[in-house]
Amino acid sequence: MDEINQVEILIVEDNPSDAEMALRAFKKNNLTNKILVVEDGEEALDYLFKKGQYATKNKDSRPKIILLDLKLPKINGLEVLKEIKSHPETKIIPVIVLTSSKEESDIIESYQLGVNSYIVKPVDFEKFVEAVRDLGFYWLLLNQLP
Amino acid sequence: MSENKGNLEFRIITLALLMVAHLIAFSHPDTLVDHNFLKGYPNFDTILIGSEPDYPPYCIVDENGQPDGFSLELFMAAAKAAGLQVKIKIGIWEVIKNELANGKIDALPLVGRTPEREEIFDFTLPYLKLHGAIFVRKDTKDILSLEDLTEKKLIVMKGDNADEYADRARLAKTIIHTNTFEEAFQMLANGEGDAVITQRVMGLRLLENMEINTIKPLDINLPDFRQDFCFAVKKGNQELLNHLNEGLSVVIANDTYQHIYFKWFGPVIKEELSTEDVVRVALFIFFPLVIIMVVLWVLVLRKEVKRRTRRLRNEITNHKNTWHELTLKQEKLAASEDQIRLLLDSTAEGIYGIDKNGNCTLINKSAIELLGYDNDSEIIGKNVHHLIHHSKVDGSNYPIDECAIYNSFIAGKKTHIDKEVLWKKDGSSFPVEYYSYPIQQGEQVVGAVVTFWDISDKKRTEKELLKLTEELELTVEKRTAELNEKVLKLDKSQQAMLYMVEDLNRIASELKNERRKLELSNKELEAFTYSVSHDLRAPMRAINGFSNFLLEDYADKLDQEGRRYLDTIKKNAIKMDKLITDLLSLSRVTKADLVYTTVDMKQMATRAFEDMATTNEKQDFNFEIKNLPSIKGDVTLLTQVWQNLIGNALKYSSKASVKNIEITAEDSKDEVVYKICDSGAGFNEKYKDKLFGMFQRLHRDNEFEGTGVGLAIVKRIIIRHGGRVWAEGQVDQGARFYFALPKQ
Structure with missing residues (x-):
């Protein structure tokens, strides 16, 4: 249970392959922070707002960054994003959207809802590692949030 | 004798006056004129006269104390004839004489005319001529002429004519004045004087009244003591004088004078007239009288002439006016007759x-x-x-x-x-x-x-009108028949039209259904595309990703052939991903709504080159871009056009020795033609129709990689913008791609 309270990166991704590749990409960039992967929108919200299986979570604990896939079972990524950005306690957490194509109209909508950045999930894994590096969000993780 | 002589003279005067009066009467044939002439005068205000109480028989008072006497009666008659009202005041001579002079009274009926009095009075014509006489006691013997009076005591009434005469003629050294004639005669009878001079008739009458018979008049002529008795008015009162003169003339003319005279002096005794008398009367009385009467008559005549002239002049003026009016009326009548004639003739x-x-x-x-x-x-x-x-x-x-x-x-x-x-x-x-x-x-x-x-024309027109109407009716009938026929035809056409409309409606409704279906399938396509983009790519990522992990983590456990297999797996996974990406692009081009804005084509092409070219390519390529006109279009889609075309130019020039890309444009009236030239591999023109086909490729994959979707996307975008696209080229001679966009 302590691990749950120490989560620094929350990945919301229903595809385990993609999730694993993301983890590997972080590792390749030497980002070895505590990572939690949840597989649908509902679970993500439960974790963030301490409901369901995460009800006992330390209320002060929250991830330093969220990677959010848009196409999710139960509650889709845009709805999750909307919830995060409409609550003061979660609003300040940087959210990076994971998307299959940069041409997606979803991206525009994500920005309207207050997303901080996005990563196109490339087929070429090396490009994904590059993207993680380019985005430089490890910098965000190194610096403690207030 | 003298008394008789006086009466005779009077008779003659009267006759003369009568003659004058008759002359006047004859000069006015209308006898009413005289009457009117006098009546016509405005009533003079009532006049006040004075009269003496003791001058018989001329001015006296009767036993009732009322004024009377010849002169007074004559005055009243004359005044009446002249239309005057008279009031009488009784007073002694000296008093009333002064009152007339002062204007307190208007006239006196009996005043002897003397030069002294003419200074203060104006006189009418004389109606009485009296002579004076010297009265002495019957026993007096020594007075035989006027000169004998010189040494005697002469008695006169103060203010009387005799007084003035005695004074004027210096008759006596001693003159005694009395207040009345009675007093004078009484003194003479008593021997207190020697003679009395006074008017003869009056003196005799007075003596008779006083019953004195010791006094007699002498038969001595007193040529300078002849008295003309007149009515007198104040000096300058010409108007009253004229009235009195006229009144006097009337009473003399109409016998009133004679009547009054007879009343007071009795019938005139006929006497033989001596030649001397006749001559004297003629010379001294008659002619002057005639002259006076003539003058008077002339005056009256002139007045009447003036009056008649005035009346005539008025009548003439009236006549003239009437004549003028008649003339005017006649002229008007003539004019209106002319007008009527003109009107009639016109x-x-x-x-x-x-x-x-x-x-x-x-x-x-x-x-x-x-x-x-x-x-x-x-x-x-x-x-x-x-x-x-x-x-x-x-x-x-x-x-x-x-x-x-x-x-x-x-x-x-x-x-x-x-x-x-x-x-x-x-x-x-x-x-x-x-x-x-x-x-x-x-x-x-x-x-x-x-x-x-x-009305010949009217009748003719009526006939023509009737004919025309008949013709018109015929025409109308004919036309109506034609119209009916047409209407029938139209009815049929309408029926056909109705059927057509029904068909059209059916087709429209079918089209609507089709459209609904299409919309549905579009939505399905969208959902499908979304699935493809997410779900189909995920396995590709996994294949590629995990192949990569295998190569990284287990490279030492694989031989070269094993590594080649993994590379092939990765390559195909990447190609599959590329195909899916292009397919997504194509579907987006088809379904996206166009958002028109003004696009800076030069900037857009330049950026596309920057995005598409790798660092090496940027160095190797001679990229030349001319000034390109801006155009209205969708920014996202046109960007895709430039990216695809420039990407192609880069790809197909990669093996050429000379690497040139030139972008130009040609501006015409309705459209702008953009042109992109490269010096790359080019293509065989016989396949140019296939260039823009979906999944169509003119090169093998090992020559130039590709999916055969890029130009298909370009063509779709340009066609959606209402433009056209085409290409020219030869193998190894480079290619020229054109696309034209309409300005509107």
Whole structure:
């Protein structure tokens, strides 16, 4: 249970392959922070707002960054994003959207809802590692949030 | 004798005055004139006169104390004749004389005319001429002439003519003045004086009254003591003087004088007249009197002449005015007659007048012309019905007792006819319309005025109109039939149209259904595309990703062939991903709504080159871009066009020795043609139709990688913008791609 309270990166991704590749990409960039992967929108919200299986979570604990896939079972990524950005306690957490194509109209909508950045999930894994590096969000993780 | 002589003189004066009066009367044949002439004077205000109480028989008072006497009565008569009211005041001579001089009274009836008095009074003509006499006691013997009085005591009444005379003629050294004549005679009788001088008649009458018989008048002539007795007025009172003179003339003329004279002095005793007397009277009295009367008459005459002249002048003026008015009326009448004649002659309608017998009294020019006559003398005075109205339209006889004009005007009514004819001089006729109005004088019909005009044209027009109407009816009938036919045809056409409309409606409804289906399938396609983009790519990522992990983590456990297999797996996974990406692009091009903005094409192409070219390519390529006109279009889609075309140019030039890309544009009226040239591999023109086909490739994958979707996308975008796209090229000679976009 302590691990749950120490989560620094929350990945919301229903595809385990993609999730694993993301983890590997972080590792390749030497980002070895505590990572939690949840597989649908509902679970993500439960974790963030301490409901369901995460009800006992330390209320002060929250991830330093969220990677959010848009196409999710139960509650889709845009709805999750909307919830995060409409609550003061979660609003300040940087959210990076994971998307299959940069041409997606979803991206525009994500920005309207207050997303901080996005990563196109490339087929070429090396490009994904590059993207993680380019985005430089490890910098965000190194610096403690207030 | 002297007394008789005085009476005689008076008689003559009276006769003379009568003659003058008669002359005046004769000069006015209308005897009323005199009367009116006097009456015509405005009433003079009531005048006040003075009268003496003791001058018999001229001015006295009767036993009732009322003033009386010859002079007074004569004055009253004259005043009455002159229309004057008189009030009388009694007073002694000296007092009333002064009162007249002061203007306190207006006149005195008895004043002897003397030079002294003429200074203060004005006198009427004398009505009495009296002579003075020297009265002495009968026993006096020593007074035989006037000179004998010088040494004697002479008695006179103060202020009397005699007093003035005695003074003037210096008759005596000693003159005794008394207040009255009675006093003077009393003193003489008592021997207190020697003589009294006074008027003879008055003196004798007074002595008789005083019953003194010891005194007698001497028969000595006193030529300078002759008295003319007149009415007197204050000096300058000419108006009253004139009245009194006129009154006096009247009473002398109408016997009143004689009557009064007879009353006071009795009948005149006829006497023999000596030649000397007659001559004297003629010389001294008659002629001057005549002259005076003539002057008076002339005055009166002149006044009357003036009056009559004035009246005549007025009458002349009146006559002149009347004459002038008559002349004016006559001129007006003549003018209005001229106007009426002008009016009659200037109207186009024929007008004629007939008397009650139906004979023509007047006719205007138009009527003469319409009837074909030369002048009015051919018609005036003749029976108009017999001349121009004798026959009916069909030529049969038209008796006068049937004639509408004749019958109506005899009945005093007007009539209007337009179905008859009038007959011209040459025997021809014309249809006519006429009005006939009766002329009435009071209740009496004296004739009629007929106004007529030729209605040949009107009748002809009516006929033509009738004909036209008939023709029109025929035409209308014909046209109606034609129309009916057309309507029938139209009905059929309409039926056909209705069927067509039904068909159209059905088709429209089908189209609607199709559209709905299409919309549905579009939505499905969208969902499908979304699935493809997410779900189909995920396995590709996994295949590629995990192949990569295998190579990284287990490279040492694989031989070269094993590694080649993994590379092939990765390559195909990447190609699959590329295919999916292009497919997504294509579907987006098809479904996305166009958002038109003005696009800076040069900037857009330049950025596309920057995005598409790798660092090496940027160095290797000679990229030249000319000035490109801006155009209206969708930013996202046009960006895709430039990316695809520039990407192609880069790809197909990669193996060429010379690497050139040139972008130009040609601006024409309706469109802009953009052109991108490269010096790359080019293509065989016989396959150019396949260039823009979906999944069509002209090169093998091992020559140039590709999916065959890029140009298909370009073509779709340009066509969606209403433009066109084409290409030119030769193998190894480079390619030229053109796309044209409309300006609107």
